[in-house]
Amino acid sequence: MIAAFLKKVDGGFDYFAVIVSLFLAFAISWTLLKLCRAPQRGFLELGNRGSGSIYFRCEREKQPLGYWLLFAFYCLTIPLYIYFIYAVCFGLFRRTA
Numbered sequence: 001m002i003a004a005f006l007k008k009v010d011g012g013f014d015y016f017a018v019i020v021s022l023f024l025a026f027a028i029s030w031t032l033l034k035l036c037r038a039p040q041r042g043f044l045e046l047g048n049r050g051s052g053s054i055y056f057r058c059e060r061e062k063q064p065l066g067y068w069l070l071f072a073f074y075c076l077t078i079p080l081y082i083y084f085i086y087a088v089c090f091g092l093f094r095r096t097a
Contacts, residue, residue, distance in 0.1 A: 005089045014091075021085045028081045031074055044070045 008014045038044050039060075044067055047055035058066035087093055 009091075009094070017088045017091075020088045024081045024085050024088075028078055031078055031081070035071070035074055038071060043067070044074070046070055046073075 006014050006017055034044065042061065043057055043059040045055070045057045047053055049055055056066070056070065058070050060067045
C-alpha cells in the first residue's frame with residue numbers, strides 16, 4: 001500500500017520525495033545534536049574550517065551576542081526543514097501544467 005502523500009501525479013511511488021525527506025531528517029538530527037552539545041562545549045560554529053568558505057566560531061564567554069544569535073539561527077532552521085519535508089512529501093513544489 002502506497003502512502004497517499006508520497007504518490008506522484010501518475011500514481012506511482014515518489015522515491016525522490018523519500019530521499020529528500022530522509023536527507024532533511026538527517027539535517028534536523030545534526031542540528032539538534034549541535035544545539036544539545038553547544039552548552040557543554042561553550043561554542044557554536046557555522047561553516048567548515050577546511051573548506052575555505054564562510055566560517056564563524058562564537059564562544060559563549062567571549063561573544064555572547066554572536067553565540068545566542070547563532071543558537072537562535074539553528075533553532076529557526078528546524079521548522080524550516082520540517083516545512084520542506086512537508087512540502088516535498090505532499091508535492092507542493094510540483095508543477096501541474
